[in-house]
Amino acid sequence: MSTEIPPRPIESGALQILATEHWSLLATRALTYQESLGRVNMFLTILSGAVIALALVAQADHFGPAFFAIAIFMLAVVFLVGVFTVARLMALNRDDFRWVLGMNRLRNAYLDLHPELEPHFTTSPYDDLAGALQTLGVETSGADRLGSMFHGLQTLPGMLSLIVAAVGGGIGGLIAAGFGAPAGIVLLSGIAAFVLSAVGMGYWGSRSVRRLSPGLAARFPGPRKPPT
Known part of the structure; x- marks a missing residue:
């Protein structure tokens, strides 16, 4: 005869509800990734089509006035589409951050019910910034501002921002x-437009990261590390 004590009905029901919510958040994260990749592919398709069209116009007009007028207009449209795409990617990243915090809170509830399972968890049960970064696999130890900047450039919004800035530089040139203007002035104009666009996109992205919803305030923060 088994001596194991069956789980209490209330505990079993709580686990079922938590698991259902967990799967719902996982599915929502998958949809977020799909939309992000779809947005990036759409922008790159528009950019590629614009470049091919400009190449055909350049062959027909031999880089005459019509080419410059058409090129500036088309690249301006591509630039605007790129800005809107980056804005949407930033919003999707904020949504993904929200889903990660939600899953961390669910793990916290799992451990409340079964604290003996804590050694088996790789991701964090805490819904503060450090816990979210641990779940996302981002190392926070020893990170400085330069490292954070390079990490931002590796993300989809960061990489796309560089491409959009390059389009802005092309428009300036x-x-x-x-x-x-002579060739030197054209080159300097393109570089200046690229730098201004890149700095503007970077500043916009940093403000987007800092501006989090009040509803994302930590409810289950992790233990504070003692000062060293």
Whole structure:
């Protein structure tokens, strides 16, 4: 005769509810990833089509006034589409951060019911920033501002922001060339437009990361590390 004590009905029901919510958040995260990749593919398709179209126009007009007018207009449209795409990716990243915090809270509930399972968890049961980064696999130890900047460039919004900034640089160079500026001025105009676009996109992205919803305040923060 078995001596194991069956789980209490209340505990079993709680586990079932938590597991259902966990699977729901996992499915929502998958949809978030799909939309992110779809947005990036759409922008790159538009950019590729614009470049091919401009190559055909350049062959027909031999880089005449019509080419500069069409190129500036088309690249301006691509630039705007890129900005809107980056904005949507930032929103999707905030949504993904929300789902990660939700799953961390569920793990906290799992451990409340069965604290003996804590050694088997790789991800964090805490819903503060450190816990979310642990779940996302982002190392926080020894990270400085330079490291954070390079990590931001590795994300989808960061990489796409560089491409959008390059499009902005192309627009700046084309405007200067359209006014008949010498090659050096055209190059400097393109570089200046690229730098301004990159700095603007970077500042916008950093503000987006810092601006979190009040509903994401930590309810189950992790233990504070003693000062060293």
